[in-house]
Amino acid sequence: MLNGNNPDLRNSEIEIKMSAKHVDVYYGDKHALKGVDLEIPARSVTALIGPSGCGKSTFLRCLNRMNDTVRGCRVEGDIHLDALDIYSKQVDVVQLRARVGMVFQKPNPFPKSIYENVAYGPRIHGLADSSEQLDHIVETALKQAGLWKEVGNRLDDSGTGLSGGQQQRLCIARAIAVSPEVILMDE
Known part of the structure; x- marks a missing residue:
């Protein structure tokens, strides 16, 4: 039990x-x-x-x-x-992975800007109707991941240029930006 x-x-x-x-x-x-x-x-x-x-x-x-x-x-x-x-x-794996997000043991930011790393999921899943709404999702996810204060003024910088810990928090922000029902975190 x-x-x-x-x-x-x-x-x-x-x-x-x-x-x-x-x-x-x-x-x-x-x-x-x-x-x-x-x-x-x-x-x-x-x-x-x-x-x-x-x-x-x-x-x-x-x-x-x-x-x-x-x-x-x-x-x-x-x-x-x-x-x-x-x-x-019948399961759409892309939709499943939106519902069950994953943060890997080793940080794996996309070779894109900090903003684009977080905006990617909400954009492909149609979660924002406007650029202002997408901006809000990105800011909220970065705040929830504890990264906003460090990167909020340099969202155009590359995500791969962050420190290891910051990259991991960026990956967490990317995962939570689509509001998954479950988040899997490997170590």
């Missing part, structure tokens, strides 16, 4: 945002993850803790189908976002 040791949650209904049942991941013949079962509650922070190489990143990439981009990778089992089977052939 999820949170079975917490008496306040033991008998209450917990809304599950994502679930994984009997998930196995293969890289070619290598069986990387075996039988993962996990329920992730809505409106919560869930941490996966384990030694290096135990499959935490592999599992996270399953939750927004980033493993689809890895040659020879095969995911078996069931993964749901709310009631949606995310591995269904």
Whole structure:
């Protein structure tokens, strides 16, 4: 039972945002993850803790189908976002990744301006009806990522010219700019 040791949650209904049942991941013949079962509650922070190489990143990439981009990778089992089977052939992977954002372990800003790094997602998903609205989304995301005070006056500078920590916060801002339902953060 999820949170079975917490008496306040033991008998209450917990809304599950994502679930994984009997998930196995293969890289070619290598069986990387075996039988993962996990329920992730809505409106919560869930941490996966384990030694290096135990499959935490592999599992996270399953939750927004980033493993689809890895040659020879095969995911078996069931993964749901709310009631949606995310591995269904009818799922639009671009839309899924807007709902389930990801910030990778190593910062990966686009080779574009700070502004364009954050504006990219809202622009391609049609989240802004005007340049003023897009400006507001970019500013809000940078503030939420704790980067606005440092870069607000130099939005035309390259995102790749920022320090490592600033690049990571830029990637966080880029992820949250589309208001995802879930954010996956790898370390």
